[in-house]
Amino acid sequence: MTNEVINETEESEQNETSVAKETNTENSVEIAEETPHLQETQPSAAEEKQNSNEMDFGAILEEFEQDQISYHPGDLVEGKVVGISERGVLVDFGFKSEGVIPVEEFTTPEGEVAVQKGDNIEAVIRNIYSGDAPPILSRNDAINRKSWDEIEKAYNGNQPIKGFVTGKTKGGLKVDIDGVEAFLPGSQVDSRPIRNLDSYLNTEIEAKVIKFSRKRNNIVLSRKALTDEAINAKKTETLNQIGQGYVIEGTVRNLTEYGAFVDIGGIDGLLHVTDMSWGRLQNPGD
CATH class of the missing domain: 2.40.50.140 (Nucleic acid-binding proteins)
Structure with a gap:
């Protein structure tokens, strides 16, 4: 009887051990099945760095494209002279390629080129191309445009x-x-x-x-x-300072047969021939 109890106990322990092994085996299988999935969803450090670089370059390209200004013929631009040759004066004004100004626009009557590398100048875009050809600029057009603006300003402001x-x-x-x-x-x-x-x-x-x-x-x-404005101002000042009987000096402006016109400060007064001398004059020019 005792042996039977012992045998039942051993069998029970063996069953429990077997169940525990099976449970551990199932858990191991589940973990093993989940592990590849985790490895697939978590990229390596190298992949993360590559993706980060691609995002950085994409952001830089997008920012660069946004910063590009649209230029058109007739626009007034500012730039720096980056080169001088027989072809012309190269100017960097922020476009993808430098603009060219004919060197004649900087040539003095003595034949000297009155511009240096590094000078900042203004120019007007005459032609701009979609291909690789450089834009054609003009400094003379820029000077002319500014001159017109100043003239118009003076005209409107009198x-x-x-x-x-x-x-x-x-x-x-x-x-x-x-x-x-x-x-x-x-x-x-x-x-x-x-x-x-x-x-x-x-x-x-x-x-x-x-x-x-x-x-x-x-x-x-x-x-x-x-x-006229100066004369009128002087005339007003003179009239405020003179009166009948005053002795004044003046400049003879014109002679006629009946007398002389004298400028006494913005005003022409007539000195009659009969008042030029104590004696009688036939000709005021005498």
Whole structure:
């Protein structure tokens, strides 16, 4: 009887051991099945680094494309001179390739090139291509555009502007305003009639813009507008300082058979021939 109990006990322990082994075996199988899945879902350090680099390059490319400015013919741009050759002056203005300005635009009358590598300049895009050809720029167009802007500003603000008289033309003078040609009619040169305009050649003058049309390339100046303002101011001052019986000095401006016109400070006074001398004068020129 005792042996039977012992045998039953041993069999029970063996069964429990067998069950435990089977349980461990099943758990091992489950872990083994799950492990490959975990290995597939978790990339290696090298793969993570590669993916990170691809994301970085993609972000850089996207940022670069966003930073690119769209340029068109006629745009005014700023750039730096990066090279000078017989082909022209190379200018980096932020485009994918440097722009080219004809070297003639920087050449002085003496034949010297008045630009250096590293100079910052403004230019206008004349042509820009989608291929590999470099954009064509113009510095003269940029100067011309800025000059027009200044002239328009002076016209709208009724302000004087300076120019250089370059020559005579029919009815007046040609005036250069920073590369833009303007016309000064002979009747607008001075408040007093000017018979000989040669004295104004190759001189700098100040005048007002009385007519302006960028579309028609038409600018008309008046120096008389400024001289009239000065004369009127002086006239007002003179009238406030003189009265009947005052002794004043003046400059003879014109002689006629009945007397002389004398400028006494913005005002022309008539000195009659009968008041020129104690004696009788036949001719005021005497």
